[in-house]
Amino acid sequence: MHRSAVCALLFTLPLIIPSYAASTPEQRGRVYAKTHCARCHAIGRTGESPFKPAPPFRTLHLHYPIETLGEALAEGIVTGHPAMPQFELAPPQINDLLSYLKSLE
Template identity: 55%
Template structure:
């Protein structure tokens, strides 16, 4: 009987560690606001104000914090995947991988103006 109890305990602990590993993988796959901020700094900050305040350097480049005024930020997903060709006339074309798109959209969502209050 002692072996049976040991087997049950071992299986229970194995299940816990599997759940923990799956939770860690899910966290690793979750969009990263910090990674998105880094992408924005590299690809966007020369023209756009990418933070929660400040003015854009390019007069036709809207600050990131105001993007949700005109449309849902998630609407940018397809444009980032296919290569943005719209925007201000001298906006460079760039394409992002799916995980990078998720990161950048998470960052952009994080700096949106909060209405009401």
């Protein structure tokens, strides 16, 4: 790929992928949560979870030390609530999501 094409791609990446447009880990974590988790979980400071068995993110720290969730996110959470899908996050995604969860404490 030509160098100018690479530069153009890197310049437009934040416009194509919203999580790259966010400048802080907390902001990227919120984008991740909104994209991948909000269908079931309340991800903000208020509101009920759309799927009742899914705990609101703002209450997770009451049940788990947020720092301990990193390993589970890396290996794939297979439980949580009965309908929760299994998934695995990459280390940067884990850092971003944990940063966002800590901001809700």
